[in-house]
Amino acid sequence: MDLDLWEFPVRDFSLHKLWCWKGDHLKVCSQGYTCCSQEMEEKYSQQSKHDFRNAVVELSNHLQNMFSSRYKKFDEFFKELLENAEKSLNDMFVRTYGRLYMQNSELFKDLFVELKRYYVGGNVNLEEMLNEFWARLLERMFRLVNPQYHFTDEYLECVSKYTEQLKPFGDVPRKLKLQVTRAFVAARTFAQGLAVARDVIGKVSAVNPTPQGTRALLKMMYCPHCRGLVSVKPCYNYCFNVMRGCLANQGDLDAEWNIFMDSMLLVAERLEGPFNIESVMDPIDVKISDAIMNMQENSMQVSQKVFQGCGQPKTLAQGRAARSVSEGGFSARFRPYNPEERPTTAAGTSLDRLVTDVKEKLKQAKKFWSSLPGNICNDEKMSVGTVNENECWNGSAKSRYDLAVTGNGLASQVNNPEVEVDITKPDMVIRRQIMALRVMTNKLKNAYSGNDVDFIDISEESSGEESGSGCELQQCSPEFEFNATEVTGSSNKSDKTVNTSAAATSRLSQAALLLSILFLAVQRQWR
Numbered sequence: 001m002d003l004d005l006w007e008f009p010v011r012d013f014s015l016h017k018l019w020c021w022k023g024d025h026l027k028v029c030s031q032g033y034t035c036c037s038q039e040m041e042e043k044y045s046q047q048s049k050h051d052f053r054n055a056v057v058e059l060s061n062h063l064q065n066m067f068s069s070r071y072k073k074f075d076e077f078f079k080e081l082l083e084n085a086e087k088s089l090n091d092m093f094v095r096t097y098g099r100l101y102m103q104n105s106e107l108f109k110d111l112f113v114e115l116k117r118y119y120v121g122g123n124v125n126l127e128e129m130l131n132e133f134w135a136r137l138l139e140r141m142f143r144l145v146n147p148q149y150h151f152t153d154e155y156l157e158c159v160s161k162y163t164e165q166l167k168p169f170g171d172v173p174r175k176l177k178l179q180v181t182r183a184f185v186a187a188r189t190f191a192q193g194l195a196v197a198r199d200v201i202g203k204v205s206a207v208n209p210t211p212q213g214t215r216a217l218l219k220m221m222y223c224p225h226c227r228g229l230v231s232v233k234p235c236y237n238y239c240f241n242v243m244r245g246c247l248a249n250q251g252d253l254d255a256e257w258n259i260f261m262d263s264m265l266l267v268a269e270r271l272e273g274p275f276n277i278e279s280v281m282d283p284i285d286v287k288i289s290d291a292i293m294n295m296q297e298n299s300m301q302v303s304q305k306v307f308q309g310c311g312q313p314k315t316l317a318q319g320r321a322a323r324s325v326s327e328g329g330f331s332a333r334f335r336p337y338n339p340e341e342r343p344t345t346a347a348g349t350s351l352d353r354l355v356t357d358v359k360e361k362l363k364q365a366k367k368f369w370s371s372l373p374g375n376i377c378n379d380e381k382m383s384v385g386t387v388n389e390n391e392c393w394n395g396s397a398k399s400r401y402d403l404a405v406t407g408n409g410l411a412s413q414v415n416n417p418e419v420e421v422d423i424t425k426p427d428m429v430i431r432r433q434i435m436a437l438r439v440m441t442n443k444l445k446n447a448y449s450g451n452d453v454d455f456i457d458i459s460e461e462s463s464g465e466e467s468g469s470g471c472e473l474q475q476c477s478p479e480f481e482f483n484a485t486e487v488t489g490s491s492n493k494s495d496k497t498v499n500t501s502a503a504a505t506s507r508l509s510q511a512a513l514l515l516s517i518l519f520l521a522v523q524r525q526w527r
Contacts, residue, residue: 029223036226044222055376060205071194086112089285126181134173135160145299149313158310168302170294182450183277189447196440200433212420213246224393235392235401243373245419249427251408254369256437261366263444278351370408
């Protein structure tokens with residue numbers, strides 16, 4: 001045999017016509033008349049693994065990039081929405097109340113700090129946090145509407161205990177708590193779902209074919225070259241069987257993936273409707289001001305009931321009482337932003353546009369894993385979909401492929417005629433991703449119902465494991481742990497909204513406004 005042959009590139013198939021011999025030395029390809037040496041067969045084996053991996057990655061990358069870009073867009077939108085809502089409220093009160101608000105703005109600042117902390121995964125109970133906000137607001141408002149009395153910290157603690165019973169702010173706290181909780185749970189969970197989808201694709205698409213799979217890939221892709229059939233493509237059903245055998249475990253992902261996609265679509269519909277975080281946060285300044293006004297209008301009744309429950313407070317000296325009132329001698333009428341004065345839309349878009357776009361992508365992503373074998377066979381490089389079924393490579397010759405096509409999934413491969421698959425050794429990388437999808441689906445279903453869910457830390461990098469190893473459970477290190485314990489919040493309630501039109505603020509009288517200003521002026525140090 002001429003040794004100069006090995007200096008030519010593996011893909012220089014014109015050599016096959018010049019150098020052909022009996023193939024007793026080959027391990028996989030035909031032992032009859034062949035144009036391949038043992039070294040070429042080994043190179044072809046490595047090339048077939050490389051081609052297969054690339055085909056899977058190329059098809060998966062498009063979907064992974066879609067989820068990655070949509071996650072970044074939603075995450076950017078939600079964070080900017082919170083920034084805009086805080087800026088809107090702050091600008092409004094700074095312009096209206098000036099230095100008085102700037103000196104006493106911590107209550108509202110703390111509210112937004114906690115909302116942001118919740119969204120990024122902080123250990124924040126939304127209901128408890130909002131209850132605390134209204135309780136503190138009541139303490140300060142109560143001192144405001146009763147400037148003639150001296151209140152100790154202990155007395156104000158007693159006052160805050162009556163927040164739920166007296167409803168001094170009307171129905172605004174209850175409605176806002178329901179809306180904020182549902183909207184934030186849905187927004188955070190949906191963004192996490194996009195990130196989980198991205199990460200699952202990244203881990204599952206890093207395939208590592210088994211030795212049996214590699215043999216089947218070599219036989220299908222390059223053994224015909226050794227017979228001089230360089231331009232002959234594999235038969236479609238033959239390719240289908242090889243790919244379903246090599247992607248058996250990925251096929252098992254499909255059922256849970258489809259359920260996950262359906263759950264994402266359900267939460268997306270919530271984001272468009274009753275759980276729309278944009279419609280909750282954009283007018284939150286008006287809602288809070290409406291609550292303050294309710295307290296002012298009902299101050300006498302509220303005060304009487306508090307005095308009955310907490311006792312009669314001590315009165316201030318007349319001079320001190322008069323001075324506390326005069327310190328708030330700034331008068332300005334509260335008014336919301338006109339539409340043209342509102343901050344620009346978060347992230348240059350709207351939630352409705354983002355959701356409409358991603359819903360179409362989610363629908364297209366369904367059945368991705370069960371369609372993957374066929375999509376690889378139909379890929380430009382394979383082009384088996386255009387092959388004449390009587391003039392294609394069937395694994396042994398240029399002829400028709402008559403064997404039945406096996407089903408998707410690991411269990412179905414017991415009858416695969418092309419790839420020997422050990423169905424007793426599932427791929428543990430993929431099993432963990434199936435569990436990840438199952439846990440995330442459960443959280444999405446809870447979010448759809450308005451119940452709070454645990455945060456999933458999506459910041460960890462991939463462990464570098466590849467699917468296809470079929471390793472035993474005890475031999476595979478876990479990539480990350482998922483906490484399947486659900487922290488459910490309030491039970492399902494009917495969807496309710498708060499009317500946030502400018503008419504809600506037109507009821508403010510000059511006297512009510514003065515009380516609002518005084519409230520800010522006498523605010524005590526935060527505990």
